[in-house]
Amino acid sequence: MTIPHRALGTSLPAVFPIGLGCMGMSEFYGPSDDAESLATLARALELGVMLYDTADTYGLGANEALLGRFIAEGGAGRRARMVVATKFGIVREAGKYERRIDNSPAYIRAACEASLQRLGVEQIDLYYCHRRDPAVPIEDVVGAMAGLVQAGKVRAIGLSEVGADTLRRAHAVHPIAALQSEYSLWTREPEAELLPLCAELGTAFVAYSPLGRAFLTGKLDTNSLGAQDFRAHNPRFQGDAAEANAQLVEQLGALARGWGLTNAQLALAWLLAKQPHVVPIPGTRRRARLEENLAAAQVALNAGQMAQIEAVFAPGAAQGARYPQAGWVGMEGSA
Structure with missing residues (x-):
């Protein structure tokens, strides 16, 4: 089966419709295993994944360094097959979630210079402003990013977790290749304004946490989350909200089983069928989960199936805010 690729603006190659979020390989989801992470990266490339997403704040540079090690081990041939995306803007101290x-x-x-060094590349393919400081005009932010493009250090630029007005103003300064925000069955807010605007501007929508930080898979035991796991402090994973959300996931699971799919495959297939300009980047550290996720690109859902899925996860159905209070710094999105 030939799987059509999806555009990332006009200056980057079209990519396999599912990318790989690398954050969890270095932080936020418990202990890291670099050997398995490197094997997962290799398997992703073998299966055709092109978009690899990291940020300077993930593991305070460790995640970029891990991806850089993977690139270096494969040489120029490996680098040529990858679209490497990273981000700036979040400043944190070691061991702390709070940020400025x-x-x-x-x-x-x-x-940008620090990211180039950790990644070991001459040019970042897609460089995002990770979070916004409202005190700095978006025109100044994008102007500085455009300067990096002109200098040859960055190929295309993107924004993360901004509102429609910010995106439109930014795009007037320099084309925005991609907008990255949370989007999934339990986070459907982008459908109101951002997804239509991205389609209008020719901007790809890169969906992070498309599996609800693994909650939508139906395989996550929220009672076993360790103190180092970001989800242990996330309102959607706690108390009554977690119980209500688990009931929704059970209904999703019943649909998935009836159609011979896993929850993860159904959730990703829904995203791909819902919006033609969306590129989800589910994160995983394990090859088995990677292979399960990528199989969703071969699933074709019909209108009846889409309606049944959305009857379970209607907009606003999920309970609880999607971030703890500290996580909202620099975000223009909604809870």
């Missing part, structure tokens, strides 16, 4: 946001042009230039 820096969007100053000087910081943007310095952060």
